[in-house]
Amino acid sequence: MKLSHLNHAVVASTLVLLTSLASVAQAETVGSVDTAFKLIGPDHKVVVEAYDDPRVNGVTCYVSRAKTGGISGGLGLAEDKAEASIACRQVGPISFPGPMKQQEEVFNQSLSILFKKLRIVRMVDQKRNALVYLTYSDKLIDGSPKNSVTAVAVDRSTPIPVK
Template sequence: MKLLKLLPISLLLSVSYAHAQKIGSVDTVFKLIGPDHKIVVEAYDDPKVKGVTCYVSRAKTGGIKGGLGLAEDKAEASISCRQVGAISFDKPLKQQEEVFSQSLSILFKKLRIVRMVDVERNTLVYLTYSDKLIEGSPQNSVTAVPVDRQTPIPMK
């Protein structure tokens, strides 16, 4: 019963800045009851940088808990961001900003993607990691998207 009371809170906390588009998945462990454990690949378009998409692969827990949305997914994730069109900016960017966040458990564990700007090299750097309310994970992945020097990255 207490879990049902916490569910609306967890749904509010899982709101992300950008929506993930599921690209595909592969099963890693067969589960007799409930969905299999999987590795999922999702695409995120950077909401402030047109022409850049980040692809994230991560573990998704199956079984009964996973099927009910009660399982805590592992902290491991990998990221690869690419230029998929002409790069443009509607507004100046902050030096460092969280651009995506997705819940990995019913309470307080999130996968986060942070964009950093390497001004000297005119490059966008994306870092993915997970955190918890009490203790996060040092496991992370990083990727970079160089921007043509003729298109300077506008900074705040």
């Protein structure tokens, strides 16, 4: 009897974990362009990735960023540049499954083996009924991180629910 309860608890815990992992946004590569030829290993390039906002149906963010090639880049050991550009767009009807935080990190991606991450934060501009997305690297460059911002206007008939 106790084993049965334990099995149910394990199954329930696994389902909760899988559900939380499913809400984590995954990047989809849209395309890339080579920027520098490397004799050994992949070329340096700029990649464009799409991220669907996990808490806003109908919004996708497109991020372009440098990807280091060469031997270290091919092995995943290279440190990518701390520069990115972002453009978020309405790609379908916008809806909100529930109330949103005023400000929330919605994506992050490691750019190096050590510490540096590319982050995307969503902010709600209630006055203008818009979603503002900021991308930045947590590596400081001359005292401030490189960053880029974009916004998606939401039709006034669909108010953004904020916690």
